[in-house]
Amino acid sequence: MVTLVHSQRPPSPLARLREVWRYRELLDSFIVRNLKVKYQRSLLGFVWTLVNPLLTVTILVVVFSHVVRIPVPNYWAFLLSGYFVWNFMLQTLNTGTYIFAEHSRLTRSVAFPSEILVFGAAGSRLLEFVAEISFILIALAVFHHHTVPVSFALLPLLIVIQLLIAVGLALPIATLSVFYYDVYHALPIALTTLFYLSPVFYPATMVPAAARDVYFLNPIAGLLTLYHDVLYQGQMPPLPLLLAMSVAALTIFAIGYATFNRYAAVFAEIV
Amino acid sequence: MPLSIATPPSSPKSSDRAVAPAVELRGVSKRFYFYEHRTSTLREWFIRRVLRRPLHVGRTEFTLHDVDFRVDPGESVALIGANGSGKSTALRLIAGIYRPSSGTIETHGRITAVIELGAGFHPELTGAENIALYAAVLGLPRRELAARYDEIVEFAAIRDFLDTPLKYYSSGMEARLAFSVAVCLRPEILLLDEVLAVGDQTFRTRCLERLRQYHIEGGTLLLVSHELHQLRELCTRAIWLDRGRLAMDGPIDHVLEAYRAGPR
Numbered sequence: 377m378v379t380l381v382h383s384q385r386p387p388s389p390l391a392r393l394r395e396v397w398r399y400r401e402l403l404d405s406f407i408v409r410n411l412k413v414k415y416q417r418s419l420l421g422f423v424w425t426l427v428n429p430l431l432t433v434t435i436l437v438v439v440f441s442h443v444v445r446i447p448v449p450n451y452w453a454f455l456l457s458g459y460f461v462w463n464f465m466l467q468t469l470n471t472g473t474y475i476f477a478e479h480s481r482l483t484r485s486v487a488f489p490s491e492i493l494v495f496g497a498a499g500s501r502l503l504e505f506v507a508e509i510s511f512i513l514i515a516l517a518v519f520h521h522h523t524v525p526v527s528f529a530l531l532p533l534l535i536v537i538q539l540l541i542a543v544g545l546a547l548p549i550a551t552l553s554v555f556y557y558d559v560y561h562a563l564p565i566a567l568t569t570l571f572y573l574s575p576v577f578y579p580a581t582m583v584p585a586a587a588r589d590v591y592f593l594n595p596i597a598g599l600l601t602l603y604h605d606v607l608y609q610g611q612m613p614p615l616p617l618l619l620a621m622s623v624a625a626l627t628i629f630a631i632g633y634a635t636f637n638r639y640a641a642v643f644a645e646i647v
Numbered sequence: 648m649p650l651s652i653a654t655p656p657s658s659p660k661s662s663d664r665a666v667a668p669a670v671e672l673r674g675v676s677k678r679f680y681f682y683e684h685r686t687s688t689l690r691e692w693f694i695r696r697v698l699r700r701p702l703h704v705g706r707t708e709f710t711l712h713d714v715d716f717r718v719d720p721g722e723s724v725a726l727i728g729a730n731g732s733g734k735s736t737a738l739r740l741i742a743g744i745y746r747p748s749s750g751t752i753e754t755h756g757r758i759t760a761v762i763e764l765g766a767g768f769h770p771e772l773t774g775a776e777n778i779a780l781y782a783a784v785l786g787l788p789r790r791e792l793a794a795r796y797d798e799i800v801e802f803a804a805i806r807d808f809l810d811t812p813l814k815y816y817s818s819g820m821e822a823r824l825a826f827s828v829a830v831c832l833r834p835e836i837l838l839l840d841e842v843l844a845v846g847d848q849t850f851r852t853r854c855l856e857r858l859r860q861y862h863i864e865g866g867t868l869l870l871v872s873h874e875l876h877q878l879r880e881l882c883t884r885a886i887w888l889d890r891g892r893l894a895m896d897g898p899i900d901h902v903l904e905a906y907r908a909g910p911r
Contacts, residue, residue: 377835382743383753407782413771485762486784487743641746644739645679 384626386641389634406496411503425504426511429463436577446578453520455577456512457607458600461538462576464505466567467598468542471497472549473560480647490643491636494550498543506535516607525610533618534602537625541595544629547636556644575600589637597626667755669836670741671717675750677710677736677890677891692882710736712909713745713750720835723868725899727906734871737836737888738762741869756835756867759785764842765825770814774805774824777813781828784854795831795867802857803827804850821847830857833903836867875903 387395396403415421433455441451475493476483483490509531517524524606553559574596577582583591590599598621605613674740713839718724726734736790739745740752742760749869753764767784768777778799800806803823805816822845830837858881862868872878878885885902887895895902 377755378745378757380754380758382746384747384749386746401789402783402786405780409769409772409776409780412776413769416771481766482784483764483765485739485744485760485798487760488786523774605911606721644744 386637389597389637392489392491392637396492396495398400399488399492401498402404403496406492407499407503410496410500414500418531422504426508429460429508435460440470440577445580447557448579451515454604454608458516459575460505460512461600461603462509462574462596464501464538465542466571468498468501468546469549469567470563472546473553473563475550476554476643476647481643483647490640491547492542494546494636498539498546502535502539506625509592512607516610520608521610526608527612528611529608530606530618533622534599534606537601537602537621538561540625540629541599544632547632551636551639554589554646570596573597575604579604581638590612595621595628598624662737666719667840668717669722669754669756670869671753672737672741673751673753675714675737675740675747675752676712677733677740678748679708679710681823709891711747711888712742714888714891714893716886716893716896718867718869720867721862721865723862723882724870725870725882725883725885726869726871726888727873727878727902728894729876730889732888733839733891734888735762738840738869740836749801755834757786758836759829759832759834760837760838760840761785761829761842762840763826764822764845768813768821768825773810773812775809777824778828778906781825782832785829785832787832791858799827799831802831802853802905819850822846824851826854830854830861832843833864833866835859836869837861838869840871841873843870843874843877875907879903883895 378559418424420427429535435451436455436459437452440446440455472494475497476490479493482493513531517528549563571593573591580588580591580597580601598617602613602617602621605611663905669703679906710731711756714733714737726737727861737746739762740747742762743754744760744762765777765781767781769780772780778796779789779792782795787795800809802825803820805820805824806846808816816824826842826845827837829842837858841850845851846854847879858868862881867877870878870882882899884897885895885899885905886904887902889902895905901911
């Protein structure tokens with residue numbers, strides 16, 4: 377017998393996570409739905425997901441190895457090892473701005489832990505990312521390293537860090553978007569700025585040493601540096617960086633989730 | 648005093664009856680904040696917070712005010728009242744969609760609330776895919792759906808359209824599909840908000856039949872509807888809400904009679 381008691385007190389974060397666990401089947405229903413809706417009635421389907429970023433990568437390669445020269449050997453390999461990570465971040469964070477508006481009927485009429493919408497969006501995006509990165513791993517192993525570097529084994533850990541940061545930032549963005557539509561307009565501008573402030577098309581080592589401490593306050597900078605070490609350099613990243621990023625990812629997720637939890641109870645009344 | 652030993656200890660939670668209630672509301676109030684906060688923008692935020700000038704006078708309104716009632720397992724109860732009297736809010740509070748401003752709500756048993764029919768439907772997905780999605784939204788475990796699937800399809804009478812995207816369905820078909828999923832879930836507590844007015848006459852009759860069956864099998868039912876004759880067919884008890892307060896609670900004929908006679 378399920379007994380539920382509702383009062384004005386919000387549930388503890390732990391109780392909230394238990395609820396999410398109880399609704400785990402809904403989570404994968406959402407993930408499957410997102411992918412189905414995106415790819416059905418499309419002949420090339422997943423190819424489009426690859427084509428768009430690959431086109432950008434091609435342009436960046438042309439510009440930064442022939443016009444503005446960035447002194448990185450095999451520049452295409454460098455770009456591939458970070459660009460798709462950036463793309464994942466960009467899309468997951470952007471989703472946060474409209475996900476609750478898009479599902480307002482659902483949040484108004486069904487009781488379920490609404491973070492599942494954010495988790496589901498990140499989850500379906502993650503599946504696409506895993507498919508993309510598999511292609512990139514093959515390309516890097518064959519044409520760049522001519523072998524399979526041991527460091528590739530660290531990829532799952534990097535993906536966990538990446539997911540925690542993405543969801544940890546998307547949750548407060550989604551919360552804020554419920555109250556202020558401005559986020560929808562402001563976030564793309566913020567992300568464009570962040571693109572230049574993150575080592576996507578240049579290595580972090582090119583950042584002047586004096587500015588580096590400030591530069592690495594951006595968690596995406598640390599994340600991309602990890603990816604460059606592991607995928608492009610094919611070497612183990614420095615342990616301090618790996619530890620720092622793991623702690624940072626957990627902290628971002630915890631704070632993001634706590635912020636969300638504080639306001640989630642009134643979403644149904646507002647959206 | 649031997650007598651006091653015989654008296655069971657009174658706990659504040661359990662009431663005088665032996666059965667645990669299916670639904671119990673104790674001193675429940677719900678207040679909504681209608682300050683135009685809802686569409687507030689950064690400009691407004693700046694005026695309010697930084698310049699510290701009041702922008703709008705916050706208007707708060709009680710949609711429910713200190714409501715108490717309990718529903719026992721197996722009861723079928725109608726919630727009636729004029730528009731805006733708090734019926735839907737009450738259902739949403741029981742379902743756990745809203746959180747009460749004060750008071751507590753306790754529910755015992757698996758609960759399914761249908762506030763808007765087909766709230767989880769996606770137009771691009773097929774009928775079959777939408778059945779799975781909606782069942783997941785309403786909290787039905789996947790293996791239980793497999794057992795109910797045929798029954799749902801049968802009841803909705805859409806077998807030939809299972810592989811058709813929902814956007815090609817007529818609105819009646821869509822409503823039938825949604826309703827079928829909801830009633831075939833067989834929760835222990837079923838909350839329905841004005842969703843009985845769907846489909847054609849035949850389908851409606853079958854819906855009523857189905858709900859009656861659900862009631863006979865011991866399900867607890869809470870219905871919001873303006874179709875009083877329908878309520879009379881299905882419910883034994885009615886709760887009348889008037890501007891957020893409990894106006895009357897009793898046998899359905901009795902309450903309906905008073906309700907028809909006009910506001911108290």
